[in-house]
Amino acid sequence: MAQHGAAGKGYYRLVLRAPELADAALPGQFVMLRVSDNLDPILARPFGISAVIAKKSIELYYRIVGRGTSMLSGVEAGRLLRVLGPIGNGFPAPAKETVPVLIAGGSGFPPFLFFSTYFRTVSPIVVIGARSRSCLPPYAAISRFKDRAKKVYIATDDGSAGRKGLVTDMLSSVFASTKEQGRFVFYACGPRGMMAAAAAFAERHGIPCHVSMEERMACGLGVCMGCSVAAASGGYKRVCKEGPVFDSREIDWSEQMLLKLRK
Amino acid sequence: MAAITKIKPDLSVDFAGIRLKNPVLTASGTFGYGEEFRDIVDLNKLGGVIVKGVSLRPIKGNPPPRIWETPAGMLNAIGLENPGVDVFLSEKLPYLRNFNTAVIVNIFGSTLDEYVAVAERLDRVSGISGLEVNISCPNVKAGGIVFGTNVEATFDLLSALRRATKLPLIAKLSPNVTDITVFARAAEDAGCDGLSLINTLLGMAIDVRCRRPRLANCTGGLSGPAIRPVAVRMVWQAARSVKIPIIGMGGILTAEDALEFILAGASAVAVGTANFVNPLATLNVVKGIENFLREEGIETVRELVGKVMA
Numbered sequence: 001m002a003q004h005g006a007a008g009k010g011y012y013r014l015v016l017r018a019p020e021l022a023d024a025a026l027p028g029q030f031v032m033l034r035v036s037d038n039l040d041p042i043l044a045r046p047f048g049i050s051a052v053i054a055k056k057s058i059e060l061y062y063r064i065v066g067r068g069t070s071m072l073s074g075v076e077a078g079r080l081l082r083v084l085g086p087i088g089n090g091f092p093a094p095a096k097e098t099v100p101v102l103i104a105g106g107s108g109f110p111p112f113l114f115f116s117t118y119f120r121t122v123s124p125i126v127v128i129g130a131r132s133r134s135c136l137p138p139y140a141a142i143s144r145f146k147d148r149a150k151k152v153y154i155a156t157d158d159g160s161a162g163r164k165g166l167v168t169d170m171l172s173s174v175f176a177s178t179k180e181q182g183r184f185v186f187y188a189c190g191p192r193g194m195m196a197a198a199a200a201f202a203e204r205h206g207i208p209c210h211v212s213m214e215e216r217m218a219c220g221l222g223v224c225m226g227c228s229v230a231a232a233s234g235g236y237k238r239v240c241k242e243g244p245v246f247d248s249r250e251i252d253w254s255e256q257m258l259l260k261l262r263k
Numbered sequence: 264m265a266a267i268t269k270i271k272p273d274l275s276v277d278f279a280g281i282r283l284k285n286p287v288l289t290a291s292g293t294f295g296y297g298e299e300f301r302d303i304v305d306l307n308k309l310g311g312v313i314v315k316g317v318s319l320r321p322i323k324g325n326p327p328p329r330i331w332e333t334p335a336g337m338l339n340a341i342g343l344e345n346p347g348v349d350v351f352l353s354e355k356l357p358y359l360r361n362f363n364t365a366v367i368v369n370i371f372g373s374t375l376d377e378y379v380a381v382a383e384r385l386d387r388v389s390g391i392s393g394l395e396v397n398i399s400c401p402n403v404k405a406g407g408i409v410f411g412t413n414v415e416a417t418f419d420l421l422s423a424l425r426r427a428t429k430l431p432l433i434a435k436l437s438p439n440v441t442d443i444t445v446f447a448r449a450a451e452d453a454g455c456d457g458l459s460l461i462n463t464l465l466g467m468a469i470d471v472r473c474r475r476p477r478l479a480n481c482t483g484g485l486s487g488p489a490i491r492p493v494a495v496r497m498v499w500q501a502a503r504s505v506k507i508p509i510i511g512m513g514g515i516l517t518a519e520d521a522l523e524f525i526l527a528g529a530s531a532v533a534v535g536t537a538n539f540v541n542p543l544a545t546l547n548v549v550k551g552i553e554n555f556l557r558e559e560g561i562e563t564v565r566e567l568v569g570k571v572m573a
Binding site: 019039040041042043044082084215216217218219220221222223224225226227228229230234235236241 | 283289293294295299300305315320323324327328329330331332334335336337339341358421487488516536538539540541
């Protein structure tokens with residue numbers, strides 16, 4: 001662990017020196033990181049890669065959401081941790097005549113940091129949403145988006161920063177405020193409800209849409225079948241193998257919403 | 264204690280007529296059909312692979328959440344997702360045939376007839392060394408009572424399978440029973456060539472804020488180091504009640520864990536959840552057993568089977 005520290009807004013930023021991994025990493029891929037050097041907790045945790053640094057290290061951002069991330073937050077720089085990756089299919093590379101619209105809700109923004117620095121032939125529109133100002137990505141991350149984006153839109157549910165409302169309300173404004181809608185390609189990463197709404201919006205307007213799904217994971221290798229998400233074609237697809245990035249039409253959003261509503 | 268031997272220890276095992284180059288296999292449901300581990304574990308180094316359970320027809324599995332981590336373990340309610348026996352034969356088995364390792368196919372069904380139909384499909388297919396029968400499934404014809412928690416159902420099922428195939432038949436016992444020896448003997452009496460135990464323990468976890476179970480299925484199977492003492496005890500009890508050989512499993516992470524099972528009476532072991540913790544776990548266990556034999560001056564792993572002084 002080369003660097004590890006609080007990044008603001010409740011996020012931690014960590015840099016792992018892992019040359020082979022960094023060299024192979026693509027935007028949209030993730031890693032399974034063991035958060036201690038023993039068997040507690042027993043399973044590794046998945047984190048989306050937010051940057052590759054000098055082809056030697058990968059950067060991750062995370063919040064404390066449970067036991068594993070809580071333990072990770074106490075690990076000091078200089079320690080060695082086991083990491084498996086890069087895992088998954090990554091985002092499809094955007095064609096240079098397209099305008100990627102990166103829709104990041106809550107803690108879904110890290111893979112888009114990688115997307116925006118890696119794909120340099122396009123200039124994305126970035127739409128960031130959070131419950132409130134205190135849950136937005138750290139200032140440094142938003143700054144990085146501003147360096148690469150055509151425009152960055154911010155929406156908070158409670159209006160404490162940016163525009164009041166959901167990310168998907170913002171999409172209507174974004175869509176209306178430009179003559180380039182025909183070149184839009186949506187990429188969404190965040191809470192299920194947000195992605196379902198983004199997918200529905202995309203469907204209504206004939207916009208291609210790719211979603212980065214997330215589910216509890218055990219192996220990260222495709223063998224335990226734990227991370228499966230409901231597929232529109234019936235059956236399930238593995239987030240770690242067939243994903244994490246899916247064409248939004250591949251996902252059965254009705255079951256996603258049913259499961260979300262149970263919470 | 265004997266002087267440390269200079270001869271390479273012999274790890275080979277003859278299990279129910281299946282020749283294993285070493286006693287370490289992968290547990291069903293934790294290694295897929297081998298391909299995902301292609302760049303990680305050389306299957307030629309394993310004693311055998313027990314593949315993810317195969318049913319007659321494809322099964323989609325349960326809605327998520329399917330897994331939940333617990334202290335020293337995890338719960339799973341995957342729901343037996345698999346592509347069905349036809350796809351297994353056409354798409355999965357060919358890859359496994361490339362390797363010099365035993366391929367044991369785990370099978371299951373929701374009725375006795377389905378189990379028999381799968382076994383008949385697999386009988387006499389080249390590349391299959393044996394069948395492991397998952398009896399921990401509900402019998403839909405008997406109101407969903409799990410085969411493996413009812414002795415008569417267990418005996419009837421395994422007897423029918425014995426008639427259906429000449430392949431080595433291994434009964435994977437459920438630990439969710441009062442007396443494992445009753446089921447061990449039923450399997451032996453039905454004509455099984457071996458046993459494997461234990462399958463997962465039935466467990467549950469609850470999200471106290473939402474007041475809901477952590478798994479969509481409510482309950483699930485507990486695996487990992489947490490269950491090892493239960494598994495070792497059951498292997499010990501079963502080994503004393505039958506003559507047929509046993510594959511011991513339940514929370515094996517290291518060679519030392521594996522040796523506990525062997526001393527308790529297992530002729531071979533299966534490594535499961537450990538594959539998620541360290542994908543190289545199986546290879547570490549093989550190497551570790553070899554080192555142990557060398558250090559203890561023991562020539563063959565076979566001579567340790569059942570040698571706990573209890």
